Amino acid sequence: MKTVYMGTPDFAVPPLKALVEAGYEVAAVVTQPDKPKGRGKTLMPTPVKEExxxxxIPVYQxxxxxxxxxxxxTLKEIQPDIIIVAAFGQIIPKEVLELPKYGCINIHASLLPKYRGAAPIQQAVIDGEKESGVTIMQMGEGLDTGDMLSKIVIPLDKEETGGSLFGKLAQAGAELLIKTLPSIExxxxxxxxQPQESPTPYAAMITKQMGLMDFSKPAAELERLVRGLNPWPSAYTFVNGKTLKVWxxxxxxxxxxxxxxxxxxxxAQGIHVACKDGVLIxxxxQLEGKKRMEAEVFLRGYHMEAGTRFTDHKE
Known part of the structure; x- marks a missing residue:
């Protein structure tokens, strides 16, 4: 079964690795162009390109x-039997979807039809879901609306973060892919x-602005926000004119x-903050310009009196 693999971030690395280890012919990998990073703006390859x-494996960008x-x-010359997509980052056009014998399949990090969209992993944590998982679906022209081929359910830990769930689902997606390919062939x-109507909730793309903590919301909701946006883009607030990231x-x-x-x-436990419903500690x-640290250590060098106010903007 000749495959072409399309993916970009860390999430897409374990499935690619699993394909190779399982003996599948990966004729080409398609990933996003290298991006400049760091102070020197050095062009850095995507995680999938590195793998x-x-x-x-020949790489196209x-x-x-x-x-x-x-x-x-190029794809027509390769003549893949199937194209496998995992967090590629571009919409796949109809002429590509219809090219392979078995079409294109997508490794989506949610239990479809819930959490269609760009950021299902973080959103599941933010919403307080008890479980998440991976769905392998046949791709169509709609956004995550194709027929579901297989699923795997992953329970969420009480202290689950966006980052920890990311790792679990990437590995689960790799295992599910290898189990699913023989049945497709x-x-x-x-x-x-999937149901025709748009199910809720939808997982919109994560933005930095989503991390702004609104303490007029319940403490439990903010606690989930902190976990869901860890490690990126992180929850944050403002104190005395400076940004304070909350990890x-x-x-x-x-x-x-x-x-x-x-x-x-x-x-010793941390900074106790009043919320609309309850208290968040x-x-x-991580204060702007400083290192990330335990609140107890932070408070040794930063005096914070009772009555100090966290705000939603730099004063």
Whole structure:
């Protein structure tokens, strides 16, 4: 079964590695162009490109694949039996979807039809889901609307972060892919259609602005936000004119009738902040220009009195 693999970030690395280890012929890898990073703006390869080069697989990095005749001609020359897509980062046009014998399949990091969209991993944590998983689906022209071919369910830990779930689902996706491919090739897979109506919730693309903490919301909601956006883009607030990233937090046992965003006090556990419903204790933080540290260590060098207010903007 000759495959072409299309993917870009870390999430897409384990499935590619699994394909190679399982003996599948990966004729080509398609990934996003290298991007400049760091102060020197050095061009850095995508994680998938790095993995492909380790296995001496030809890599293609078109700026866009839509309306790209040269890229389409390349695929036609390769004549893949199937194209496997995992977090590639571009919409796959109809002429590519219809090219392979078995079409294009996508490794999507949610239990479809829930959490169609760009950021299903973080959103599942933010929403307090008890489980997530991976769906392998036949790709169509809609966004994550194709027939579902197989699923694997992964329970979420109480302290699950976007980063930890990312790793679990990447590995689960790799295992599910290797289990699913033989049934596609043998024609024994049973596709399951998704509902026509748009299910909720939808997983929109994550932006930095989503991390701004609104303490007029319940403490439990903010605790999930902190975990869901760890490690990127991270939850944050402002104090005394500076940005304070919040890497970890826990729910306090106490109650408060103080104005939301008010520091009730500090102790060895962290910074106790009043919320609309309950108290959130910030246990690991990072002040603008400083290193990430446990709140207890942070407080040794930064005096924060009771009554200090966290705001939603730089004052």
């Amino acid at each position: 492909a080069l380790m296995h001496e 078109p700026q866009k694949i839509r309306n790209n005749q040269e890229f389409l001609d 043998q024609g024994t897979v049973t596709p399951e259609k 970890k937090s826990v729910l306090g046992q106490e109650t408060s009738d103080a104005e939301p965003g008010t520091v009730m006090g500090t102790d 910030l246990t690991e933080v």
